[in-house]
Structure formats: C-alpha cells, structure tokens
Amino acid sequence: xxxxxxxxxxxxxxxxxxxxxxxxxxxxxxxxxxxxxxxxxxxxxxxxxxxxxxxxxxxxxxxxxxxxxxxxxxxxxxxxxxxxxxxxxxxxxxxxxxxxxxxxxxxxxxxxxxxxxxxxxxxxxxxxxxxxxxxxxxxxxxxxxxxxxxxxxxxxxxxxxxxxxxxxxxxxxxxxxxxxxxxxxxxxxxxxxxxxxxxxxxxxxxxxxxxxxxxxxxxxxxxxxxxxxxxxxxxxxxxxxxxxxxxxxxxxxxxxxxxxxxxxxxxxxxxxxxxxxxxxxxxxxxxxxxxxxxxxxxxxxxxxxxxxxxxxxxxxxxxxxxxxxxxxxxxxxxxxxxxxxxxxxxxxxxxxxxxxxxxxxxxxxxxxxxxxxxxxxxxxxxxxxxxxxxxxxxxxxxxxxxxxxxxxxxxxxxxxxxxxxxxxxxxxxxxxxxxxxxxxxxxxxxxxxxxxxxxxxxxxxxxxxxxxxxxxxxxxxxxxxxxxxxxxxxxxxxxxxxxxxxx
Numbered sequence: 064x065x066x067x068x069x070x071x072x073x074x075x076x077x078x079x080x081x082x083x084x085x086x087x088x089x090x091x092x093x094x095x096x097x098x099x100x101x102x103x104x105x106x107x108x109x110x111x112x113x114x115x116x117x118x119x120x121x122x123x124x125x126x127x128x129x130x131x132x133x134x135x136x137x138x139x140x141x142x143x144x145x146x147x148x149x150x151x152x153x154x155x156x157x158x159x160x161x162x163x164x165x166x167x168x169x170x171x172x173x174x175x176x177x178x179x180x181x182x183x184x185x186x187x188x189x190x191x192x193x194x195x196x197x198x199x200x201x202x203x204x205x206x207x208x209x210x211x212x213x214x215x216x217x218x219x220x221x222x223x224x225x226x227x228x229x230x231x232x233x234x235x236x237x238x239x240x241x242x243x244x245x246x247x248x249x250x251x252x253x254x255x256x257x258x259x260x261x262x263x264x265x266x267x268x269x270x271x272x273x274x275x276x277x278x279x280x281x282x283x284x285x286x287x288x289x290x291x292x293x294x295x296x297x298x299x300x301x302x303x304x305x306x307x308x309x310x311x312x313x314x315x316x317x318x319x320x321x322x323x324x325x326x327x328x329x330x331x332x333x334x335x336x337x338x339x340x341x342x343x344x345x346x347x348x349x350x351x352x353x354x355x356x357x358x359x360x361x362x363x364x365x366x367x368x369x370x371x372x373x374x375x376x377x378x379x380x381x382x383x384x385x386x387x388x389x390x391x392x393x394x395x396x397x398x399x400x401x402x403x404x405x406x407x408x409x410x411x412x413x414x415x416x417x418x419x420x421x422x423x424x425x426x427x428x429x430x431x432x433x434x435x436x437x438x439x440x441x442x443x444x445x446x447x448x449x450x451x452x453x454x455x456x457x458x459x460x461x462x463x464x465x466x467x468x469x470x471x472x473x474x475x476x477x478x479x480x481x482x483x484x485x486x487x488x489x490x491x492x493x494x495x496x497x498x499x500x501x502x503x504x505x506x507x508x509x510x511x512x513x514x515x516x517x518x519x520x521x522x523x524x525x526x527x528x529x530x531x532x533x534x535x536x537x538x539x540x541x542x543x544x545x546x547x548x549x550x551x552x553x554x555x556x557x558x559x560x561x562x563x564x565x566x
Contacts, residue, residue: 067412071420074119075428083120084425087127088432092440094128095135095147097462102132102148103391104469110399118403119418123425125399129392130182130429133335133371134437137174141364142167143459144279149271150335150371152501153343157356157363164359168303168441173361174368175437176305177317181369182430184321185328185376189383190423203330205520206528209513210537211330212506215337217544229495236486237503240265247512248519260475267504269467269476270483274501276463277484278491280456303441305361313365316346320369327370328377328390335374335390336505339367340498348547354555376426382407383419 074080087109094105106125113121136148141158154174161170203211216234243254244264255261305313320342327338346366347356356363374390382393386408400407405415412419467480490497521527528534 065416065420067416068420070417071422072424074417074421075123075424077119079117079120080123080421080425081428083116083124084127084428085432085436087124087129088131088429088436089127089440091128091131091133091433092135092138092437095132095151096138097147097466102129102136103395105132106392106395110395113399114402118400118405119421119425121399121403122396122422123428125396126422126425127429127432129396130372130375130426131433131436133375134175134178134368134433136371137178137364137368138171141170141174145276145459145463146271148335148371149267149505150339150367150374152271152275152336152498153339153367154364155275156343156498157358157360160357161359161361161364166359169305169309170359170361170364171441172303172305172438173309173313173364175434175441176310177313177320177365177368178372178437179430179434180317181321181324181371181373182376182433183427184369185325185373186423186427186430188325189376189379189426203533204531205513205516206531207533207537208330209510209517210528210531210534210541212337212510212513214537214541214544215341215506216502216510217541217548229493230499233490233495233497234499234503237500238507240270240500241504241507241511247508248515258475260473263471264508265479265504266471266476269480270504271501272463272467273480273483274487274497276459277481278487280460281488303438309361312361315349316342316362316366317369319346319349320366321373324370324373325377328374329380335371336501338370338374340502342366342370344544348551353551372430379422379426383411383422384408 090105090109091102095102105128109124109128113124116124132148133150136146136151137154137158139145139147140151140155141162144155144159146152146155158170158174161167241264243261245251245262246253252262320338323342323345324335324338327341328335343356343363343366346362347353350356350360350362352360375392378390378393379396382397386397386406397407405411405418463480464477467476468474487497490500517527518525528538
C-alpha cells in the first residue's frame, strides 16, 4: 500500500483532527439550518480561527462545516419550508409537506441518511477515480458547459406540468432578473435604472430568502387562528430513524442523486442546486409513483439530499488534483491551503501526499460525524417547532433580515428580499410555479457567459454546439427531458379523463 495513504489516514485520525472535524460538523449543521447564513459565510467566519491551527486540523474543521452545512440546510427546509442553503430548495418540495402531515422526524431521518450515503459515494469517487474524472472535466469547453446548463433549464418543463405557459413565464422572469447588473463581458451597467446598489446584480440567496420565507411567514400568520394541534408540523413524531420500507423505497433515488451529485460536483460552477434539481427530476421520472412527488414523497427528499452532499466530494476532486475550485466553498478552501503554504494541484499529491490523503480521510470522517451528530441532535432541533408562533415567526423574520443584510453588508439587499417576497406571494396567488424562476436565477448568469464566450470564439457559428461530442450529448439529454415531460403530461391528462369518465 502507498505509504502516503497510511500516513494520511493516521493524520486524519489524530485526536486533534477528529475533534476539529466533529466541531466543524456541529457548526455546519447550525449554520446550514439558519436561513441566510450560507456555508460560504460560515466558513469565512470560521476561517480566521484556523490561522493559529496546524494545516491538517484547519482543513478538517472546514471540511466538517462544509459537509454538515449541506445537511443542515434540509432541516429548516423540512421543518419551516425555508431552505437554509440553496441546495436544499428541492428538498423543501416534499420535505415540508411530509412534516406538515406529522412526519417531521421521519422526513429528517430520510434526509440525513440520504446525505450520508451521498457523501460516502462521493468519498469513493474522490479516493479512487479523482484523477480520471478530473481529466474529463478539464476537457469541457464553453460550448459543453452551456449545453450542460441548458440541459438543467429543461427541468422547468417537469415543474410546470399543470401549466406549461405559467412555468415558462416564471422562467422568463427569472432570466430577466439575472440580467440586472454589470454585463459579464464588457462591464457596462444593465437595467440598474441609475441605482448604484444594483450594479452588482441581485444576490441569489437574497432572492431565495424572499421567495420562500415571506410567503411562508404570511401563511403562518394567516393560520394563526388554527389550533396548535391542527397546524403543528411536529405532531405525531414517534421515531426519527427511517423505516425499513423507506430505505427500500429510496434506494433508486439515492443512487441517482449520489451519482449525479458526484459527477456535477466535478464540473466547476455546476454546484449543489443544479445537482439537487436534476436528481429530483430524474427520480420523479423513474419513480413508479411520480404523482406523489410534491406531496410528501420520501423519494423526493432522498434524491436531492444525496445529490447535494455528493457534490461536496465531487467539488474536492478538481480542487485537489487541478487546483480548480468546483464551487465557492472549495475556492475558500484553496485560500485556506495557500494561507498555510500549501498549493492545491497535482504537485500536492507528489510533494505532500500524506497531507493530500489526510484531506480525503478527513472528508470521510466528516460524513461519519455528520450522521452521528445529526441523529443525536435531531430531537433537540425538532423542539424548535414547540416555540409559540408569536415568538418563532418574528425570530425567523429577523434572521431573514440579518441574513439578507450580512451577505454584502448592504441594507438595500433587505429591500430586495422583501420585493422578492411580494413577487413570491403574487406568483402563489396566480398559481405560478416558483421553481422555474429559481432555476433561472441559479443558471442564468453562467448560461449567458458560456453562450457569449462560445459565440465570440466561434464567430457566431451555431454549429459549434453540435460538433462538440460533450455538447451534443447534453443537448440530446435536454431534448429527451423535454419529450419525456410532454409525454408524462399528456399521459397524466389521459388518466384524469379516464377517471372522470369512470366516475
């Protein structure tokens, strides 16, 4: 066996490193659960504390926060319908209905289990096939990345089954919002209307808090006349461990989420939200009971949770082997390594192989401590729901304001957050789906950048998207996704007509 592997394992299992990993996991669960506090923000807050720590301990602490932050985001998504992180947005669609039906503990248990399995799969990818997958991702050019993002946008069709027109209109609103700010190519201001605060654009998390938090707060205030027994989502919690039937039911969606998340994590800029929504979409398409999605399906929780935790290991692959960050968190981790005099990349495995494998095994321990701490602390976290709404809702509102302000230390983001809250309420009253708008906000800017770079390099020749094998592959997947969605919509309408005829 490679001596660096043995040294790395020994380094990752020292008591200081193990304690740092556990502390990072606990911090990550708390940070991920609070709406407005992103994982990146949490790591930035903790980063100055690592300057006085050894490099292996510092990275272990940050890895624990990274891994558990993904899981923590699902807690608030399930319990309060307010995703703590963007990657947990897809989890809320089935997690909160299950919690509202009295199965909050079961929903959280499924989310934690799926997160653990997704993390382990990405650890195996990181350990065994990191160099191979990194080489493949390195070959992706601008046309391939555009086609990948375009493929992600085709998921809109799946979330707009009731009204394709309203779904496309929601996506168009999101794409228009993305254009606010500086032009990514020439730097000129677009649609800022002379407002300096809009030059940097609309922050995605500000929009996310407004779209999810404000309508949820309004709903809670509207339901204040209902008795606690009728409206309390914690009612009927008897067990936090997933049932054997749930474990059997989530095998396929967890596998889909883990594989998609690990692969998309390797691609720079893809990130957790894209992986979560794509995994949710394909789990729904391959499910025997797709009509249950959005109503509290365990599969709808398992797929995105496995995906967003699998992204963590995938994002570490290009960071460690190529020095390319897979997402904003790994970019911060690169900065942490440079602070300690370590340059990530192929030379890291040659010059400091023990440290490189130490990072890999610390990632493994982070997933172990994530599931242990999450299950142990789960019952205490669920007690948040026992707080009277007269205290809980104002507290959430204050945290949303603080989170919106803390993103860029700009109070105008608070106004933007409230503006998106009104938009979310309007869309709810008009029965317009919010998910297409959310996807457009996630993908829009990168989609535009890769499209314009491709067209400039190809001198406006559109055939470049079909001559690249990777690009052609993703475009074919996009076409298949649209055709499948239209077929499923037509099939569901035929079923409804048949049911009406029988009745």
